[in-house]
Amino acid sequence: MKRTLFAIFLIGMFMGYGWGQSPPVAATITLTSAKPNLQCGTGYKDSDCRLLTGVLRLSLDQLRLRIPGWRWVVVSRSRWDEVAKSFGIDPRVPAFSSLGIRTTYLDDSLFLMQASADERLQSFSTRGGYDRLRWVIAHESGHILCNTGDESKAARAAGRLEFGSKKVCK
Numbered sequence: 001m002k003r004t005l006f007a008i009f010l011i012g013m014f015m016g017y018g019w020g021q022s023p024p025v026a027a028t029i030t031l032t033s034a035k036p037n038l039q040c041g042t043g044y045k046d047s048d049c050r051l052l053t054g055v056l057r058l059s060l061d062q063l064r065l066r067i068p069g070w071r072w073v074v075v076s077r078s079r080w081d082e083v084a085k086s087f088g089i090d091p092r093v094p095a096f097s098s099l100g101i102r103t104t105y106l107d108d109s110l111f112l113m114q115a116s117a118d119e120r121l122q123s124f125s126t127r128g129g130y131d132r133l134r135w136v137i138a139h140e141s142g143h144i145l146c147n148t149g150d151e152s153k154a155a156r157a158a159g160r161l162e163f164g165s166k167k168v169c170k
Helices: 002-016 046-062 077-086 115-121 129-146 151-162
Strands: 037-040 071-075 095-098 103-107
Touching: 037 046, 046 071, 046 129, 071 077, 077 103, 095 129, 103 129, 129 151
Parallel strands: 037 071, 071 103
Antiparallel strands: 095 103
16 A cells, blocks of 8 residues: 555656755755765665655755755654654654754655645645655755755745755855
């Protein structure tokens, strides 16, 4: 069942869209051929992890985004609350970035097309499915690229990223 949901999700994606402190990563996007560091938290089968990181890689590719030295980690819903709380983050938040350790954590609910996930995540974005995942990745990238914990700055940067601007931090 889970594989079927992921397959449907991937087909929809292909059809739909062709806070610690550290030094700033960059004020503009650096296009590089380096592959992003994509990982899954504990508890995933290898095949499930490959599927999740493949979706994440596609989102980053569509945003034309590579952040050298940055790590992206998909965390299972069953472990999300524990991971978020360990960073002092409200577990209702579906993703967060730690600038100090150069890592973004994503709740795997963002990757699922389920009514329960949509309902839980609706308060963070009116977008759904892949569109919401892409927005969250762009938003977290706004925090990273602009070296900011400010939500509105990250949201503005995300909008610029989605529309292909090279200068995302203004």
